[in-house]
Amino acid sequence: MKRKILYALASACLLLAAVSCTEKYRDEYKHLRVDRTYLKLESEGGEIPIMVYYSGSWNAAIDEDCNWASLDRTSGKGIGTIHFNCEKNSFTARETNLTLSNDKKESITINIVQNAGI
Numbered sequence: 198m199k200r201k202i203l204y205a206l207a208s209a210c211l212l213l214a215a216v217s218c219t220e221k222y223r224d225e226y227k228h229l230r231v232d233r234t235y236l237k238l239e240s241e242g243g244e245i246p247i248m249v250y251y252s253g254s255w256n257a258a259i260d261e262d263c264n265w266a267s268l269d270r271t272s273g274k275g276i277g278t279i280h281f282n283c284e285k286n287s288f289t290a291r292e293t294n295l296t297l298s299n300d301k302k303e304s305i306t307i308n309i310v311q312n313a314g315i
Contacts, residue, residue, distance in 0.1 A: 229305055230250040232248040232250075236281070236307060237310050240313060241314075242283045243283065246278045247278065247307065249277050250276050251275070253299055254273070254299065256297065257270070257272065257297050262293075265283055267283075268281060281295060286312065287314040288314060288315060290312055292311070294307065294309065295309060
C-alpha cells in the first residue's frame with residue numbers, strides 16, 4: 198500500500214515538473230526573437246547560422262531581388278536554426294534583408310552586408 202502511494206506521489210511530482218517547464222518555455226518564447234539583427238560577411242561567401250527563438254510557427258524570406266544568397270529553410274516551429282548561404286562576391290559590397298515573421302504578425306528584419314571582393 199505504501200509503495201503505491203509513494204509511486205503515485207512521485208508520478209504527480211514528475212507531471213507537475215513537466216507542466217511547469219512547458220509553461221516557462223511558452224512564456225519565455227512567446228515573442229519572436231533572433232540571435233542577431235545584423236550580419237557583415239566576408240567576400241568569400243559561405244554559410245552563417247541564425248538562431249530563431251519562438252514557441253510557435255515562423256517564416257523566413259530574403260529580399261526578392263537578391264540572387265546571391267539562399268536559406269536552407271524558410272519556415273519552422275519552435276526554436277530552430279536557419280542557415281544563410283551566400284556566394285562569393287567578386288564585385289562591390291552588396292546587401293540584402295532577411296525578414297522573419299510569425300503567426301502573431303510580429304516580424305524582425307536582419308540586415309546582411311557582404312564585403313566587396315575587388
